[in-house]
Amino acid sequence: MRLVPRLGRILIVASRHGLFDLVDDARGGRSLRWLRRLLPGPSAAVASQPRGARLALALTQLGPIFVKFGQILSTRRDLLPADIADELTALQDRVAPFPGAVARAAVERELRKPVATLFAAFDETPLASASIAQVHAATLPDGRAVVVKVLRPDIAPRIARDVALLRALADVAARHHPNADKIRPHEVVDEIETTLVNELDLQREGANASLLRRNFAGSDDLKVPEVHWSHSTAGVLTLERVSGIPVDDLAALDAAGIDRRRLAAKGVELFYTQVFRDNFFHADAHAGNIWVDTTRREDPRFIALDFGIMGTLPEADQYWLAENFIALFNQDYRRIAELHVRAGWMPASVRLDELESAVRAVCEPYFTRPLSEISLAEVTVKLFQTARRYQLVLQPQLILLQKTLLNIEGVGRLLDPSIDIWATAKPVLERIWRRRHGPRALLARLRRRVPEWLAAAPDMPTLTHRLLEQATEGRLELRLASDDLKRLAGTARSDRRSAGWRMLGAALVVAAALLWTSAPDTARAGDVPWPAWLALLGATGAFFAALRSTDT
Template sequence: MTPLTSVPRLIGIARVLLRYRLDDLVEAVHLYRPLIWVRGLFGRPAANIEELSRGARLRMALAELGPIFVKFGQILSTRRDLLPGDIADELTQLQDQVPPFPGAEARAIVEKALGADVAELFAFFSEEPLASASIAQVHAAQLKDGREVVVKVVRPGIAQRIAGDMSLLRDFARLAERFHPNADKIRPRDVVAEIELTLRNELDLQREGANACLLRRNFKDSPDLYVPEVFWSHSRENVLTLERVRGIPADDIAALDAAGIDRTKVAQKGIQLFYTQVFRDNFFHADAHAGNIWVDPSRPVEPRFIAIDFGIMGSLAEADQFWLAENFIALFNQDYRRIAQLHVQAGWMPATTRLDELEAAVRSVCEPYFTRPLSEISLAEVLVKLFQTARRYELTVQPQLILLQKTLLNIEGIGRQLDPKIDIWAVAKPVLERLWRDRHGPAAMWKALRRRVPEWLTAAPDMPQLLHDYLKKASSGGIEMRVHSEDLRNLHADASAGRAQIVPLALGATLILSSVLLYALDGGATRVLGVPLTAWATAIAGTLCFWTANRRS
């Protein structure tokens, strides 16, 4: 049950929902249904409110409810697998328009977190904030060595307010799960849990600083992306000090033109950077709207992006990354059968799904797009349609994929603003194919082999005894195997993803180990790298057996 202390807040939420004529949302919450009969007590709706779309009314209501509900709407806008398109589009327009808290209070927070007076820490610290958002605000400062920085400070009391509002959202989720007719598809409690995790991560500025450091390392000396430096000596969990950077927001077309920026090059680099972050580094900026992606005005001929705000970053499990890349490549090649097979092999859809029906559904989604010029096709839009169609076949999508889909929508949107004629497919396809080839080509296999050889050599002396024990148990009937259908599906998916790499790696390992052994025997040595030649021979035999077995399978 909801605590009595929450009742005033609940009534306030109901009042706003009714004022914006979101009666269907009130009716969906069992606790609020009686309020429909006393709607008049909550005041008259704003003028012409009923003429607005439901998405616009919801956006305005969330903005009035306060910063946490604004953040809730922003995060919810990423779940296009759950929301109608018109509502998701409106929620993406939510902006943090939050009055700043007093600069003196920010100064006190910095001093308490860093354990010293601001005058000792900085040559200059402005109490006038540069920007203010729902979670934190930013102040300009200068280090003692003269370097310009910005100091991000978490709002006082925001953690407690988030905890209180999240408690209410969990109550709403439980009610929706109990009474909403489509609760099994919406999964309201999972959605709220995802939102809570995102907010908790954004409250931890040390986590954001670590994100910035990793992204900066990934693009060190890159001509395409600059990431500001983190000053850890002046950072804590609720205070983050970063190098101050200056740039033009990526959607400020007039300013970019005035600076002489080549917008076509910028748009192409934005698309290429997205695929590089996802498929080379598996670490991507997942809040890539124009407010967080700037363009460096000092490089008009060879422009580069400047990234800021690293609170929300994304990564994919290795299996998801493999299946996603294969899906992209199949989509580029209009191979609908392959897309259907990949969705089932990845475990995103039940193994009982009829591939011919799924292939037909995929074709019905994609073919209308391919009648247009490629420059007019949005890859993100096609993916959204595919996910929505696949839901009819019990599609299960991980939150990471939804986050990536939302980021791709943002990146493509920025790209089309910068260059309305950009052919996103022509830019994306060669980049993805090259990255994927580099990731799974001979050089990548050799690197993986070198990384695993010491591990294999360490385990080699134990192999004969382990093999003997296994065969002894097998001959006496002491081995019992139990495999469930779900295990078989997962095993099939893993084998399909890895077999193409494992067999060549095993063959390569055999050749390398054999070469080392022959070289040692020719030189009369009895040990190589401190390992007896008998262990090397065992490793070769085991690898050959493994390669042969995998080849036959």
């Protein structure tokens, strides 16, 4: 019942922004038409805007959690139309700040010391305020400038309430939306909840920042602020204060004399380095989270901020993705089709020639353009959309990577509209991949495994002898555990049971026939001859034998 007022407000906001149009085609869309007559409709100014803009406005009006929901949903370009995804990507996570005194109290509660002891100075006026937390400037006792990120008060229960409401809406969508099996609304809500819960743990964000900083220690490409662990907990995060120019402020970059062409190329290189060298990438790399270091004009570098959403890939997916990119760079469409199937992203029953033809149909129009005009991110998105017709199964980490690639390309083209993404990306990926899978990398992996092999070596003779002994005596058993095998075994048992019942039925028919043909009068009188009893007994025995065979 606590969700009813919130649901009512959502319906009113949705009606005022003309969002019922988005569900007209769903099975439940017509049933909502009566609700439109009861709720206020959109103004002429709102109605004239595109659907994506109306949805973004509605989410902004519903509050910070729904803004965050829209931002996360914008990563699911495999589910959303491009116009809606673009509008949601532009959502700004800016909300009214909470009082500085509340932030001070939260810091003292989390760190268990007075702010005056922890910091030489603490500014209660926030530098920035977002849906999950806000940031305050401070100075450590040794004079170092820092920023202190503090969670909003009572944010966890608010997120829990709104996620519960999203689950209720997902139930409705699962029942009524014609493409519910492809949209998978419950999985989308699970993904949103996981992201939000992770962002509530600032210690996790600090660990992300710490690892990224270690990966780029001494780098000329990326600066990551230092984490001050002595002043950080799950509810408070203290970071080195950095200064720079937001990457989308082109006028300020030009005024500072920054080489934007070099900076754009570095952005593309950084993406492939994070994904394929470190397998740990900043997955929220929009312009608000990327600054430029103004102290380096000739050889500029980026400054990364906000580490709540980071991406990793399973080693297998990382391998298949890199091979796909290389095949795409080389326009090897057959290789792309084979890789999609071998990676397990698509069923083995897919015809490779049909998939190769579909990939060629997507890619060839792009290769007629100058390479500087080709968007690798756009090609990748269209490839995934095409492959969905062939039952492509994408994991969330791949979708997050796809969104990050779109962001990075967007930043690169903003800085340098003439950048050749392909010429920049291809040598970087090939160089990283040679290092990852070349002879030296293979020897390094072997060296890491040698201690494990040496530890297991003393047991190998005993295990080998035991295995040979079992094989010689006929006691060697092969046990397979697989869902497919279990289903196959279940089908076989069902077939055997069915055969048993059919056998019993046939035997009973034969027995009845014997009764009536041998002595119909005595059978009707209840005096059954012994051959018929034998037939009936044999049928029963055959039935139980068939049942018993189902357990073997």
